[in-house]
Amino acid sequence: MRFGTLIKTLSAAAAFMAVAAAPAQAEEAGPVDSQSWTFTGPLGHYDERQLQRGLYIYQTRCQACHSLGLVRFSSLADLGWELLEGQTGEDVAKAIASNYEIPYINDDGENDTRPGVLNDTFPWALGNPKRATATYGKAPPDLSTMARSRIGGADYIYALLTGYDDAHEQPEGAYYNKVMPVIAMPNPWPADMSDFEYPDGTVPTLEQQSRDVTAFLNWAADPYLEARHKWGIVVVLYMLALTIISFFAYRIVAAQVHSRLEAEGGPEPDH
Amino acid sequence: MAGSRSPFTNPLLKGFDERLPILRAVHYSMTKHAYPKNLNYWWNFGSISGIMLLVMIVTGLFLAMHYKPSVQEDTYGINQAFRSVEHIMRDVKGGMFLRYIHSVGASFFFIAVIFHMFRSLYYGSYKAPRELLWILGCIILILMMAIAFLGYSLVWGVMSFAAAEVITQVFTAIPVLGDDILMLLRGGEDVDDALLNRFFALHFLLPFILAGVVILHILTLQTVGSNNPLGVDIKSKKDTVSFHPYYTFKDIFGLSVFFTIYLAVVAWAPERLAEAINNQPTDYNLPSHIVPEWYLLPFYAILKVFTWDLNIFGLVITGKQLGALAMGGSLGVLFLLPWLDTSPVRSARFRPLYRLAFWGFVLTCVILALVGAQTSGEAFFIPTPFGRIPLGFEAENGFVWGSTQQWGVLFMLYYFGFFIVLMPVLGLFERTRTLPASISEPVLPSSQGGGAVAAAAAAAKPMTKAD
Amino acid sequence: MADTPNDVANPDRRNFLVLSTMTMAGIGAAAGGVGLIRTMTPTRDVAGGGVIEVSLEGISEGSGIIATAGRKKYSIRRRTAEEIAAAVADDASPMRDPQPDADRVKRPEWLVLRLQCPHLGCPPQGTAAGEKRGEYGGYFCPCHNSQFDTSGRIRKGPSPANLPVPKYFFASDDMIVIGKEA
Numbered sequence: 030m031r032f033g034t035l036i037k038t039l040s041a042a043a044a045f046m047a048v049a050a051a052p053a054q055a056e057e058a059g060p061v062d063s064q065s066w067t068f069t070g071p072l073g074h075y076d077e078r079q080l081q082r083g084l085y086i087y088q089t090r091c092q093a094c095h096s097l098g099l100v101r102f103s104s105l106a107d108l109g110w111e112l113l114e115g116q117t118g119e120d121v122a123k124a125i126a127s128n129y130e131i132p133y134i135n136d137d138g139e140n141d142t143r144p145g146v147l148n149d150t151f152p153w154a155l156g157n158p159k160r161a162t163a164t165y166g167k168a169p170p171d172l173s174t175m176a177r178s179r180i181g182g183a184d185y186i187y188a189l190l191t192g193y194d195d196a197h198e199q200p201e202g203a204y205y206n207k208v209m210p211v212i213a214m215p216n217p218w219p220a221d222m223s224d225f226e227y228p229d230g231t232v233p234t235l236e237q238q239s240r241d242v243t244a245f246l247n248w249a250a251d252p253y254l255e256a257r258h259k260w261g262i263v264v265v266l267y268m269l270a271l272t273i274i275s276f277f278a279y280r281i282v283a284a285q286v287h288s289r290l291e292a293e294g295g296p297e298p299d300h
Numbered sequence: 301m302a303g304s305r306s307p308f309t310n311p312l313l314k315g316f317d318e319r320l321p322i323l324r325a326v327h328y329s330m331t332k333h334a335y336p337k338n339l340n341y342w343w344n345f346g347s348i349s350g351i352m353l354l355v356m357i358v359t360g361l362f363l364a365m366h367y368k369p370s371v372q373e374d375t376y377g378i379n380q381a382f383r384s385v386e387h388i389m390r391d392v393k394g395g396m397f398l399r400y401i402h403s404v405g406a407s408f409f410f411i412a413v414i415f416h417m418f419r420s421l422y423y424g425s426y427k428a429p430r431e432l433l434w435i436l437g438c439i440i441l442i443l444m445m446a447i448a449f450l451g452y453s454l455v456w457g458v459m460s461f462a463a464a465e466v467i468t469q470v471f472t473a474i475p476v477l478g479d480d481i482l483m484l485l486r487g488g489e490d491v492d493d494a495l496l497n498r499f500f501a502l503h504f505l506l507p508f509i510l511a512g513v514v515i516l517h518i519l520t521l522q523t524v525g526s527n528n529p530l531g532v533d534i535k536s537k538k539d540t541v542s543f544h545p546y547y548t549f550k551d552i553f554g555l556s557v558f559f560t561i562y563l564a565v566v567a568w569a570p571e572r573l574a575e576a577i578n579n580q581p582t583d584y585n586l587p588s589h590i591v592p593e594w595y596l597l598p599f600y601a602i603l604k605v606f607t608w609d610l611n612i613f614g615l616v617i618t619g620k621q622l623g624a625l626a627m628g629g630s631l632g633v634l635f636l637l638p639w640l641d642t643s644p645v646r647s648a649r650f651r652p653l654y655r656l657a658f659w660g661f662v663l664t665c666v667i668l669a670l671v672g673a674q675t676s677g678e679a680f681f682i683p684t685p686f687g688r689i690p691l692g693f694e695a696e697n698g699f700v701w702g703s704t705q706q707w708g709v710l711f712m713l714y715y716f717g718f719f720i721v722l723m724p725v726l727g728l729f730e731r732t733r734t735l736p737a738s739i740s741e742p743v744l745p746s747s748q749g750g751g752a753v754a755a756a757a758a759a760a761k762p763m764t765k766a767d
Numbered sequence: 768m769a770d771t772p773n774d775v776a777n778p779d780r781r782n783f784l785v786l787s788t789m790t791m792a793g794i795g796a797a798a799g800g801v802g803l804i805r806t807m808t809p810t811r812d813v814a815g816g817g818v819i820e821v822s823l824e825g826i827s828e829g830s831g832i833i834a835t836a837g838r839k840k841y842s843i844r845r846r847t848a849e850e851i852a853a854a855v856a857d858d859a860s861p862m863r864d865p866q867p868d869a870d871r872v873k874r875p876e877w878l879v880l881r882l883q884c885p886h887l888g889c890p891p892q893g894t895a896a897g898e899k900r901g902e903y904g905g906y907f908c909p910c911h912n913s914q915f916d917t918s919g920r921i922r923k924g925p926s927p928a929n930l931p932v933p934k935y936f937f938a939s940d941d942m943i944v945i946g947k948e949a
């Protein structure tokens with residue numbers, strides 16, 4: 030390719046990337062620093078222990094208000110649990126599920142609850158949007174896709190969770206957060222966390238808890254990230270091989286075609 | 301073609317072909333039809349676009365097996381349409397790949413078509429006798445935009461609702477009947493279940509109509525023949541090559557490169573080109589920042605820069621109406637292109653002034669896309685990986701110099717000026733470079749005496765086929 | 768391909784490259800096709816949906832319950848000694864679909880059947896107390912009068928086969944899992 034054309038093509042590519050990035054950058058990003066996560070980058074993967082801790086934080090600090098209405102208990106089976114003899118990940122997930130009460134209409138036609146099974150999704154403690162709005166004025170959003178629905182994703186969630194400043198005064202009903210100066214969500218962290226413990230003994234600093242629950246929420250929004258990355262490696266390597274082979278096939282076919290064209294010419298032009 | 305004899309010897313193929321001669325038509329175009337031998341890689345994007353259409357239809361069909369077009373909400377407040385998309389991502393085996401191949405595929409379909417169209421603009425592939433080919437292409441572009449808009453709405457996320465709300469509202473710009481047309485489109489006053497269902501029906505149907513137009517597009521191409529980078533007609537069999545095996549293998553190679561990039565994006569950045577907020581179910585409120593998908597941005601910019609009304613002798617045209625007219629006009633002007641361009645020379649390789657205008661047009665489209673993504677009243681900026689380059693500022697009195705809207709108006713003027721002013725004028729007054737006598741003849745240097753005569757003769761009638 | 772590789776320096780190399788390209792492209796397309804068909808398989812939320820656990824607590828002798836898994840109905844009956852004896856006694860009797868009772872139960876006291884008449888699919892009665900049992904004291908299909916015995920075998924009427932015995936196993940003495948073998 031001629032140099033001038035190469036420059037133009039690269040400029041076009043750069044322009045395209047600027048345009049494609051434009052909507053993302055046109056909004057006010059706020060002070061969201063980028064963090065390092067195990068799941069970012071082409072070889073991104075989840076740290077299973079972190080996800081388990083994150084689940085624990087969700088259960089202890091978030092689920093009183095926020096639902097995970099798209100996440101089934103069955104998906105918890107793959108979180109790399111330490112298993113007892115003869116136990117499977119599914120058994121662990123089943124045990125977690127059975128601790129939840131799922132509302133349903135019983136055979137007498139009345140509102141009732143039953144223990145959760147694998148196929149159920151996490152129930153909402155607030156029950157339904159109307160009750161949530163009546164209780165809090167604004168229904169706390171479902172968190173199943175939160176890591177995908179904010180610019181900055183996990184970085185944004187982490188910045189929000191660590192961005193509270195109780196010293197900052199706010200009018201009644203609103204709270205202050207560095208990421209969203211007027212926010213309806215109160216500070217989820219109690220002032221005194223000295224009695225809080227992780228089951229596996231990890232030091233539960235505010236940053237650590239924020240990090241773990243953020244990783245868990247990213248998993249909730251993107252549970253098959255690792256599978257997708259593995260697929261990507263296989264597919265792109267295969268496509269690169271196909272590209273190289275097809276290039277040489279094209280070249281050798283072209284050489285043959287050109288030598289024949291020299292001798293005989295191509296098809297007659299039709300009128 | 302049907303009058304010729306069947307080229308097949310296999311009795312099954314021969315028997316079929318004698319009763320329905322489509323096989324011999326394909327065989328003819330692959331092996332006997334004269335293609336220019338000098339097509340470059342910009343010519344790959346036609347076949348790439350065709351394959352992308354196939355990918356979109358096939359993945360779309362399998363998605364439709366699981367999608368539910370209903371706004372009904374469950375106890376979590378999540379509507380069924382959104383939930384069914386998440387069901388595809390989480391519960392359907394391979395569903396995540398199916399969804400991302402389709403959503404990223406839409407972007408790559410547009411990338412291929414955009415390169416394909418800009419190739420035509422640069423090399424004059426829209427000029428006689430290819431006017432109909434170009435017009436069918438414009439129809440394809442409009443259908444693609446409609447299909448993409450409909451498909452995006454189906455997710456029923458925050459931005460899906462915004463898209464449906466804003467674009468159906470544009471129809472109220474039509475005088476007298478506008479509100480009734482809006483009611484008809486929506487099946488009611490609001491964007492709700494009726495609209496979602498009919499959007500699904502239309503999103504399923506239109507791609508097949510698109511495929512039909514693509515077939516017509518290919519048929520007329522076969523009739524008038526492909527253009528080439530020199531813009532000079534095929535004169536003899538010294539200029540030609542058969543499609544197979546030369547361009548079949550070039551196309552396979554080009555497709556491989558394209559698909560490598562496409563599938564890499566599916567694997568590692570599938571949400572990169574999308575709006576994050578659409579991963580949240582709609583609450584039927586418009587978000588603070590409304591943007592369509594990137595390939596619709598330039599047209600969205602033209603729609604929204606008109607914030608003032610026009611008063612001509614008492615007749616008032618509102619800003620909304622001006623925006624709608626301008627957006628329609630920006631697509632309509634494309635149809636007139638073959639007649640707006642007056643130059644006898646096709647390819648920009650031999651038109652130095654037109655080439656400048658062309659790159660100006662490319663820049664215009666990029667700038668208009670950025671305008672479409674930014675807030676009208678604020679200072680315009682260029683986003684780069686290293687930060688924003690501001691192209692405007694707010695003065696002390698609050699007036700913004702170099703606002704997004706101002707830049708939008710400026711480059712919209714270039715957009716229309718390129719077609720309505722530059723194309724006709726350049727063709728009449730531009731001094732073009734000397735055209736080669738034919739595709740296989742090298743360009744004769746003007747310093748050679750004898751060559752100059754031949755070159756002049758060639759330049760006098762460059763576009764005509766050899767008699 | 769009708770081309771004669773007369774001018775190619777190395778026709779074998781050409782054929783190899785062309786063949787490899789077409790093969791790799793074909794494999795890629797086939798892999799894509801397999802992936803597409805895979806999206807049509809039962810989704811993860813129903814994949815194990817046919818399996819249910821049924822508690823046997825509280826089912827007294829001579830009564831039974833109906834358990835549902837999705838759209839499938841199962842009959843779980845706790846047979847009396849008389850019912851078991853009648854079933855075993857008829858093992859050698861002439862019937863359309865002969866099958867010894869022992870082959871149809873894991874524990875003689877518990878009869879687990881799919882409540883779908885093999886004739887045209889209606890759910891037969893006879894599980895719970897008070898339902899019609901027909902002449903053989905087992906199950907009775909009200910649609911076309913098929914009559915089944917205390918082992919669920921067809922004895923009279925149009926059904927071509929016995930009531931089906933599903934896959935199941937005893938997870939414990941008072942819990943069975945229907946839908947899969949242990």
